[in-house]
Amino acid sequence: MSGKPASLLTFDTSSASGSALLHAQDDWPPDCRTPVPRYDLHCHSTHSDGLLAPAAVVARAAERGVDVLALTDHDEVSGLAEARDAATAAGIAFVCGAELSVTWEENTIHVIALGIDPENTALTRGLEGIRAGRSTRARGIGDALAAAGIDGAFEGAMKYVTSERLVSRTHFARFLVEAGHARAMKDVFKRYLTRGKPGYVAHRWATLPDAVGWIHAAGGQAVIAHPGRYDISATRMRRLLSDFRDAGGEAIEVLSPSHTREQYGEFAAHARAFGLLASCGSDWHGPDESWMDLGSMPDMPRGVLPVWQDW
Ligand code: AMP
Numbered sequence: 001m002s003g004k005p006a007s008l009l010t011f012d013t014s015s016a017s018g019s020a021l022l023h024a025q026d027d028w029p030p031d032c033r034t035p036v037p038r039y040d041l042h043c044h045s046t047h048s049d050g051l052l053a054p055a056a057v058v059a060r061a062a063e064r065g066v067d068v069l070a071l072t073d074h075d076e077v078s079g080l081a082e083a084r085d086a087a088t089a090a091g092i093a094f095v096c097g098a099e100l101s102v103t104w105e106e107n108t109i110h111v112i113a114l115g116i117d118p119e120n121t122a123l124t125r126g127l128e129g130i131r132a133g134r135s136t137r138a139r140g141i142g143d144a145l146a147a148a149g150i151d152g153a154f155e156g157a158m159k160y161v162t163s164e165r166l167v168s169r170t171h172f173a174r175f176l177v178e179a180g181h182a183r184a185m186k187d188v189f190k191r192y193l194t195r196g197k198p199g200y201v202a203h204r205w206a207t208l209p210d211a212v213g214w215i216h217a218a219g220g221q222a223v224i225a226h227p228g229r230y231d232i233s234a235t236r237m238r239r240l241l242s243d244f245r246d247a248g249g250e251a252i253e254v255l256s257p258s259h260t261r262e263q264y265g266e267f268a269a270h271a272r273a274f275g276l277l278a279s280c281g282s283d284w285h286g287p288d289e290s291w292m293d294l295g296s297m298p299d300m301p302r303g304v305l306p307v308w309q310d311w
Pocket residue numbers: 049074101167168169170185186189190285
């Protein structure tokens with residue numbers, strides 16, 4: 001475990017001021033169940049490929065009953081200050097996060113950082129390095145789509161970009177839907193933007209040990225995002241989890257909209273087997289664009305230790 005500040009949260013979840021923790025004084029007979037704070041530790045804003053500004057994401061999370069929220073923009077921490085202020089105003093706890101793009105054995109893997117100091121220079125320089133390749137790659141995606149007969153994709157994607165620091169495949173996907181090349185976001189990725197498809201451009205992101213090292217340097221915990229989404233064999237998955245644990249990684253996302261109910265159990269078992277903690281997040285990007293809304297995760301399966309156990 002990395003050295004972490006005594007309290008990661010900017011809000012004390014043991015007090016009764018969180019919305020889900022409130023009990024009316026005249027509530028009789030008393031509700032003896034222990035109130036469980038609602039955690040959502042994975043979502044996006046306009047600082048990467050989300051549709052709402054950080055403050056609007058936080059406001060929506062608070063409205064939906066989230067008690068502890070982490071904003072985890074791709075390869076980026078620039079939205080955290082706004083989100084933290086909005087969380088203070090809304091009376092919910094906020095965790096500084098990010099979602100780092102990693103290349104492991106030729107596969108793109110996402111690693112969530114939780115509880116980071118956004119000003120740590122090892123981290124900010126590392127993120128700058130990851131982001132640097134994105135614009136060149138975007139040109140490449142535009143060229144590849146042009147070669148497949150789709151003109152104007154680079155310019156079209158740029159219209160959807162909300163931070164000049166970060167262009168993502170999601171912005172191309174929005175353009176391709178708008179231009180009528182696919183009906184919905186999930187079809188676009190399958191038909192154009194994944195390995196072997198006309199608009200796919202391979203890219204080398206950070207290494208796994210580098211990403212985990214930067215997260216630890218910034219005082220955070222490292223979490224493998226949506227493990228069920230990677231198109232890898234069971235053997236390779238076990239190797240990924242053991243490499244990640246050997247690099248010092250702390251947790252995996254057990255609850256994710258990318259997982260089926262069966263996979264909740266499967267990844268809970270992996271967490272136990274590899275001695276990893278369990279995390280949960282909606283991976284929310286915007287209204288009508290996400291499988292799961294902010295804060296709407298089911299309960300964590302029994303028998304796993306949550307990533308927030310020491311917060
Ligand atoms: P990038 O980091 O530029 O490669 O873009 C990755 C982003 O594309 C992810 O964070 C998702 O938001 C989005 N994405 C990837 N695969 C899919 C998919 N099958 N359906 C919808 N969105 C996807």
